[in-house]
Amino acid sequence: MTVNTPLVSRASAPMPPTSGADTAARAPRRRIARHWRAYVSISPFFILFLGFGIIPLVFAVYLSTQKWDGLGPSVFVGWDQWARLFTTPDVWLALGNTFVIFAMGQIPVVIAALVGATLVSLPRLRFRSFYQTAFFLPQVTSLVAVAIVFQSIFGTRFGLVNHVLGFFGIEAQHWLEDPFLVKVVIALMIIWRGFGYFLVIFLAGMASIDPSMYEAARVDGAGPVRILWSITLPLLAPTVLFVSLTATISGLQMFTEPQILFGGTGGPNNAALTMMLLQFQYLGGPSSGAQTVLPDLGFATVIGWVIFIILVVLSVLGIRSMRSAPMRRKR
Amino acid sequence: MSLRMTSRRVRATSPSRIAAHFVLMVGVLLFVFPFYWLIVMATSSTAQIYSVPPRLFLGTSFFENFGKVLEGSTFLTAFANSIWLTIVSVAIHLFLAALAGYVFAKVSFPGRNTLFAILLATMLIPTGVSLVPTFQIYADLGWLNTYLPLIVPGAVSAFGVFWMRQAASSAVSDEVIDAAKIDGAGFMRTFLQVALPSMRPALVAFGIFQVMWTWNDYLWPLLVLGKPSMFTLPIALQQLQGNYGTTDYSVVMAGTLVAILPLIILFFFLRKTILENVSAGALKG
């Protein structure tokens, strides 16, 4: 069965073949000119990035040599802001927090979403649409509401969770004060908020898998787990890769959940202070009731560069390890 | 969704199914509960929210609360602004991302891999520090107090292109494209009528996310928009806060609830498309 799409007949000239056989003979300029449509198609991204990505980035390099409160004049300080990284204990605390929260929240949410997508895609599943909508709800709930709801649920003295624990005779936990439990709450927020997002991405990826693959497998007598392992996962591998990559990038820049839970401070004992939140503090983000440092955009920029360097290092490592794994043949 | 089973038919109520339902139900309860409580808070008065045991039933004060929302903020204007802005910017974004994704996936041209690697690399750059210089650029361009900074810079993202490329490469087969070329289709025609339909699930999924992000975007509209008549919904909702902090939670929740209804409705109508198996039969046979 071929796709039933109306196609133009003789009117437009057919595209020239894109095989490389005779292009090598042509001058490079003509090669590029021939592919002008491709270049034009991808140009919007690069043009926009040049204007709104590169230029601010150059400025960010300049900023990292300055001490600036964001309002008055800026002062050149050379490498001082970088040196300051080593004399500010909060930087290292934030670094540790970022990785711990990442491990506790971002990794489980991707795995859970994969499992969830599999379950929700089971053939002839009743209530499927109910499940899909339900899991997507957290994604659309505004952050102000999420903060208030989570504060109410996990409040130490009057929160719902402790209330329920009380029924089982369990002592009230200091969800929003104990450094470890705070991270648990944030991880739960990340999972709660992120699940629907990753679920949808996985579902969309699964929808692209040709069902005749499943059919063939079932004809051969494969059960659901076997199908998941040998068919779904391998075919979904590019999506999983994509998801892991974006989840890591955004996970290490974790900011929203800690910020809305504690209003821009780092939480009790800075348990919720992540690198991006620290940067936010030095950008002058928190309101005056929560501000514990003087704004210094130069230092904030340097913190941002640290995150960038970490991401680059991780990406390089990730790519190296992926090169050694077998890859699907590119089309 | 209809997968034809030839053998080993799974009954809808087999034990493994029941287990699956159980797990899913528990998940649903946990996920829906905070949202449910949002509804409880939106329909109760602020005082009722703080009783013990915590109130778990829907209240009756929704319209009262929402009335205060309308009084206390430019809600309706902002609602209209948000709808308009979201439609325009998401439409542009989807088109450009799909086009670039398709080209990266299906068209071979010199430098393709390098350019895509550069695109990927741009995703690594953290955005916090570009805030200050970016605002300066908008100011210098004279874009303040317009919607341009909310549409143009975000008109296509690396994330979007990445996703669309992924979708194009798995959903659009070379055979179909070749068939189209043989039939005489040009570049744009092939894209619009062959590639895009095949990419539909991913396109819709990505579209929903873009709608959500644009709808809930707070920071840039805050910084860039000067006139209250131009405010978008998240900014208007913030007007419900008190002078030094929030005191009337139920009103804030009521406003929030109404603000997210369009997103829920949108998702509800589009979720079939995300799941629909567009490539059914298109490739084989």
Next chain:
Amino acid sequence: MKSLRRGTAASVIAIGLAAAALTGCSSGDAGGTGDPGKLTVWYRPGSLPAASIDGVKAQFPDVKFDLVETPDLDKKLAAALRSGTDVPDIMVADVLQYGSVEDKFLDVSEHGFSDVADDYLDWKVASGQSATGRQIGIPIDIGPYGYYYKPADFEAAGLPSEPDAVGEAVATWDGYENVLSELAKTGHRGCDHASNVYYYTMYATGTSFYEGEGADATFDPESAENKEAFDRAMQFQEDGYCTNTNWWGPEWNSAASQGDLVGFLAPPWIGGALMDAAPDQSGQWRIATKTPGGAASENGSTLMISAATADPDLATDVAIWMTDAENQAQGFAKDGLFPSAVAAFDMPAMKEPSEFYGDQVTAQVLGELALAAPTFNRGPNTIPATNIFRQTITDSVENGASADEAYKSALTKVTSELGG
């Protein structure tokens, strides 16, 4: 889902519409600076009396007003000041926060404010001055601290219950501590959070961590008053006198509405939060006539005027009108903004009994306290330093640090971040 052709056409049309609308939407005159006869006013929700906002157009009919209400005003303002574009004429802002760019703000004493300066509380007028002595802030509201309490629970604990009597009981720190301990015996708390007690003391003693005045002031976080306040707060905390719930959170609201919290020191806006959190307790609260160790008041908000405004005299006139005694009294009655214009204290609006507080004329009580509050010589480091100390007290609830350990760690952080 529409067919793709229609979808494509729709998006093309949308883009076209967008292009057309955008060029039309770009308004070049949303910023009023530089345009005589036009004034832009930025304010946070509830930061200016509704009477001022509603009445300013009628009061100045020849002026075109652009009234912009947004809570994250400071972010917008910082961005505008940095880029030099679209700075509003009049804005609700904190003098201290913009200290480094104070020359971008108008010295209103040169444009008519000196004539009316005496109408306001002198410490409030002083707080509107920059480090170099320029008057860049016009007073709006203040936050006099009162001790809010529930007479019924006080009586049950064997304590006095009339506002005067309770005032006398808590007027000294020893007396206050005694009240807290008696309450604790009955299972109630007379304090919401130890860090708030510390915070209050900063205001009561006028401790700003700065020695000296004006541009010569030096930052010195190691003041004796600071240590005393810190130790006392830690003491209250260790003794368990406070509910360990802080302002602006669901926990505090629950503590109040469920009767655990029966007394707390706070500025008037927290009294407002109380009314929202526990309206069924109307009539059960009072405000004591005195507070521990003297009177205290938070600074509240000020109006600032851009130095680049086209007509400085007009802008100053408008700002002064918006904060005059009449409007401020209305602000108290309707919006919970406690006036800083002294004449307002004698107006009828401030003499109304308050039902929530059992028909007590709370305005009078708070007014007396406001008059007695000390003048505060704040500098740019005051707020971060205070917050660091406060946060350390809060943290010690969990990490169990002793007063000395906590103080040392706070001091280390303050000196490394802020110098001194």
